[in-house]
Structure formats: C-alpha cells, structure tokens
Amino acid sequence: MKDKAADLAIVSNKTFEASTAVNLHHYDISSALQTSLEFNELISIFCNKIQNTIPHNGVEYINEEFDLEFKRGVMARHSCSYALKVEEQQLGELKLTRSNRFSRDELKMLESLLCCLIYPLRNATLFQQALKMAFTDPLTKTNNRTAFNDCLLREIKRAERNSQHLSLIFVDVDHFKHINDDYGHGCGDLALSSLAGWLKDSVRGSDAVFRYGGEEFVILLSDTDIDGAMVIGERIRADIESHTLAYGMDVLNLTASLGVASLKGSDSPESLIKRADAAMYQAKQHGRNRIEVGY
Template sequence: MATVVSEISSPELTTPMGTISVLPLLEPRPENRRLISDSTVLRISTALQSSLFVRDVIRSFANEAKRIVRRISLRYRNRSDGLSLQEGRLQLHRCTYDLNLLGKSLGEITFTRAQPFSTDEQSLLEIMLCALIYPLRNSLLYERALRTALKDPLTGINNRANMDQHLDQQVLLSTRYGTPLSLLMIDVDLFKGVNDSYGHIVGDAVLIAIAEGIVKCTRNSDVVFRYGGEEFVVVLSNTKLDGAMHLAERIRASIAEMEVKAADVDLRVTISVGVAELQASESSVDILQRADRMLYRAKSRGRNLVITDDGC
C-alpha cells in the first residue's frame, strides 16, 4: 500500500518528492509544467471558489481530482470542526496529506485507489492541493462564523435568532407532513433574587448550569435554545403533548435536584415550564405564545411546576 504523509504550509508544500510553492499556482515548477496546463489550474481554482460551504468545496475538489487522476476516491477529516466527508468508496492504495496553513490545521485528506499512485499522479494531486488550501480555509472560517452567530456566548447553546429560524422550519415541516411538534418554554424561578443577592457572576453560573442540565435531559432530536434572560426554549420534533410533558417533568425534576456552585456559593434553583403542542393552522408565533401562557400559569400557581393547555 502506498502512503504519502505530507504537510501543506504557507508558502510551501513539503513532500518526499521535494518542495512545491503554494502561491504561484498558475506557474507550476518547471519539472511539473508538463503535468497540468494553466487552463486546467484556472478551472480548478474557479470551481473551488464557487461555494463557501466545506461540503461543496470538498465535492468540487473531488470532481476535479477525478478528472485528472482516474478512478480515485477521497476522504476529508477535520476533527476540530467535527467533519468527516467522503467522496467514493475507499480503496486499498492511499496517499494521505495533513493540511496546515500558517501553523493552523485545516484537516487531513486521503486519496485512495485500487492501483498504486505513480510519482506523476502524486505530483498532480499535490498541485491540486495547493489550489484547495485557501478555498478550504475560507469555507472553514465561514462555517465557524455561522455557528458562532447562532450560539449564545454565555451558555454555548443555540440563541434566539437560531430558534426563530429553526422553529419556523419545524412548523413548516409539521404542517406539510402532518407530524406532531411540541415546545417547552422554561423560566428560572426567582432568578432576579439570585442576581440581587449574589451578583451576576453567580447568576451566570446558574444559567450555564441550567442550560447544561436541560441539554443532558433531552434527546438528540430535541433542540435547546436560550430565548433571552433566564428563559429557555426546547423544540421537540415528532413529539406529541404527552411526550413533551414527560420530558418537561424530567427536566424540572433534574434541575430541582441540582446544586450550583459558584464563587463560594452553593445554590439550589427550580424552574417552571409551559408546554404546548402545535395545532392545525398555527404559526411559530402561536405555539410560542401558548407555551408562554402556560409558563405564566405555572409561575402564578407557585413555581417549580410543569403546565400544559389542559391544565395538567
């Protein structure tokens, strides 16, 4: 099995075959001019800049690579970004490259084929990797920025803007396919008193602990959001009211048993939960408003309660 482990950095790509400059892509080294034309390099570069999403960039790169080196497949992995993308079935012979730019890892790419790679084919793949580096870096940065924009900076869970988009989409899918959709509106009881008595550092620690506690109780299909202040929302796709009630009660009980430690203070807090299931012809605003009314009812009845439309 042929395996080549290389490292791409700026401005050079170091391989067992020598050094290839990353920057002058349109002017390959003299010994490689015969391998690839300027028009081909330009076509590859253009294709790789057609999208800012990593999956699209890798797919375009794979398509171009297959045009130049026949019968290959590839796999791209980036552990820090949780990415593992594959184009084609992995085969026996492999060339693996660690991708780095300015000392920062961009992941690892592996080319595979049933037959061994020739020296010229490895050179071609390395020239193509030079063209991939900057589009890949840009797409990784773009997707990271998107994730950051949709996350609450304090708790690390999804934020209000993300919730608005997600809930609208789930309501649309529920209406189109006739699947159930439920929602939990959660509020930390007497949270203002926590801030007033212990300060915002302790208050922040409480919110972080509450968010973690909610996430631990939910399923992979459930999505948790910080709605604002001390309020949280959980969107439950394919879940009827009784299932939502069961989950809400589990979350409530778990939080009530939890002890928050921060700044030499040990606290126990409780939450109130309003639960609603999407009804026919309702919008995302409608189900939110009903869950909020149920939350208000839970607060008015003494807190540390789960309340639904039927008054449970």
C-alpha cells in the same frame, strides 16, 4: 571549452505545453471552487475535478472544528492523507483511497492541486465561523433567539408537510434575580451556562436547545406530541432540581417553571410560542418548579 548547454535546464515547447495544461487545470479547479462556501460541496467539487488526473475510489474529509465527517465512494487499501492548513489555521484532513498505490508523480501533482483547495476551504471556515457566531449565545454556547426563529419556521413547515407533531417547552429559572442579588452576576452567569448544559444533556440533539433571552430557554421537539413533550418536560424539571451548583464556598440549587405546547393546524410560530410562554407563566403562578400545558 565547457559545454554551456549542460548547465541549462531544457525549456522546450513540450514543457511549455505541459505547464500550460497544468496551469489551466489549476485555473479550472480554482474557478469551480469559488462557487461554494460549504465544506462537503468543496471537497466533492475538488475530487470530481482531479478524478481524471489522480483516479481514486474513496474520499474521506474530517473537520473536527465543525464536527464534520464526509465520506464518498468506496474506501480501499491504498491511501494518501493530508492535514490541510493555512497560516496555522487547521482546515481538516483529506484522505483519498484506491486499490493500487499512488505513484510519486501523482502525489506530487496532488500536492500541487491541493493548493487550489486550501484558500476556498479557509474562506468556508471563516464564513461558517461567522455563521455559527451569529446564531450562538456567547454565554451559554446554545443557539440564540435568531437561530430559534429560523429553526421554528423550518420545523413548522416540515411538521405540516410530513403530518408530524411538533412541541415546544419554555424553561424559566425560578427567582433567578435572587441568585444575582445574593451571589453576584458571576454566579448568575455560571448558573445559566450550567443549566444550558443540563438541558442539552436531557434532550436528543443539543441543537434543539435555544436561549430565548435572560434566564429563559426554549426546547424544540420535532416529531413529539403533547404527551411526549410532558414526559420530557417533567424529566427536565426533575433534572434541574436534582443538580447542585458549586460557586466558591457556596452550594446552590435551582428550580425552573416549564410551559409546554404542541403545534395545532391553525398555529403560526407566534401563536405556538404564545401558548407555551403563557403555560410557563401559569406554572409560575401555581407555585413554580412545575410544568403546565398551553392548550
């Protein structure tokens, strides 16, 4: 007679206890991961939670879509890396390192635990994408006016707290209406997106450039006084003038008028904007393709 027991997987209370323990661990990790929508925080929570099960010394997480590189601990000789994705959506790459090899069982366990991380990372991706869209101008891919208002308030507070300078430059394309009228809106749009690229190249961080509206951009310069802002503004003016724009068979040149203002003790965001904007209008009145200061 065939030994029936030989065909059966053994289920004992030991297995039950082990799987319950594993499920509880998964549950504990999943619950902890629900508390954040920030990539770095999610990775930290996950690695803290798995430290006892899969000891490791170093963690690296790279997410190219969000230009993110998170490192923690000490990088060591042995590593295991995972490209994380769900339904073809890339969620970044996670690498754990330590001085001794990861065992096969540990890797199996890690792969199972990573399932807890995937969906929170996907939620974070969707949230961060929505956030990015809400603060980005779709045509020029610069920060939009909402982002500017947010950022200006933060920068004013920071400048006041640290007794630092803060300056603003308004940049408005000259006779932009003619570009639309003479070459069409497609050309106007190309001019605006090209200009945004030149502006980003002219300043330290591309985050400092905002589309304020229409053909008007604003640049926020932290820790920069009025003299420094004038130097940067003049460089931007000359840079715009020196570029040529090719549109089909046409070649165009742009110029812009700029207004500069620096934060004073009594300034509100509105009064600082008003001075920079008024200076820009003065530059228009004084012949365009020039820079003026709003005192």
